[in-house]
Amino acid sequence: MSSARYTATRTSLRTAAIMVGFTAIFTAIMAFTFDTTRPAIEAARIEEQMRLIDEVLPRDRYDNLLLEDFVDVGPHPALAGNRVSRIWRARKAGQPVALIAESSAPDGYAGRIELIVAIQADGTVSGVRVTAHKETPGLGDYIDPRKDRNKTRPWISQFVAVDWNAIEASKWTVRKDGGVFDYHTGATISARAVTRAVGRTVGHVVEQRDALFAAPSASRL
Incomplete structure (x- = not known):
């Protein structure tokens, strides 16, 4: 394998590894964000449901x-x-x-x-x-x-x-x-x-x- 081809291969592999790493980090951040905000989102959904129900049937x-x-x-x-x-x-x-x-x-x-x-x-x-x-x-x-x-x-x-x-x-x-x-x-x-x-x-x-x-x-x- 020529030196130029070897260098290009190494560069491609390094770039791919960096992309995989960024993807893994981004996915982890998104998963963490979803897990931490899910209770608040669910609470807001329940609150909205109850607000509407309260308007048609008092508690x-x-x-x-x-x-x-x-x-x-x-x-x-x-x-x-x-x-x-x-x-x-x-x-x-x-x-x-x-x-x-x-x-x-x-x-x-x-x-x-x-x-x-x-x-x-x-x-x-x-x-x-x-x-x-x-x-x-x-x-x-x-x-x-x-x-x-x-x-x-x-x-x-x-x-x-x-x-x-x-x-x-x-x-x-x-x-x-x-x-x-x-x-x-x-x-x-x-x-x-x-x-x-x-x-x-x-x-x-x-x-x-x-x-x-x-x-x-x-x-x-």
Whole structure:
């Protein structure tokens, strides 16, 4: 082997070794960073989940560890469509209080609208919140109470205390379509999508209520 070729080989091997070393160090740093930040990320995720749940079901109504008492359902067309939906179970002194279901409306004006819906054990809606959407700012985004200009009575609050058993299934839509729920003129699509999704969700949860409460925790139905 010539001196020039030998030198080039040594240089290539040294460069490769340096690259491998840098890669190993970088991977170790990334792994360390992930391990050290994971608890904080998980805590933030849990805090956000509880913040949303608190808005639809106050904590004084139940005494179990809500986030640990759940079942996964689906995919089911009445809930999150082609995705699995998580349903948390609220109990007090061991007795069923409410079910909080992840759901979604696939037919929003700008795409899918994500929801959580809380249904009390008697079939009455405790609350509804939009958790993610892309509806038009200033027009259809009133479905999110944080964006609704009516802070006294946000549009989404009309579902509170509505009894599934008191309204025909076909009436779970906006008044424009023959239903019983309000909407904002000029922004019907967003309200229609959310209202119908809430109706589908409540109907399914009420129908499956006993099975949902009886299923083993962390199981899938």
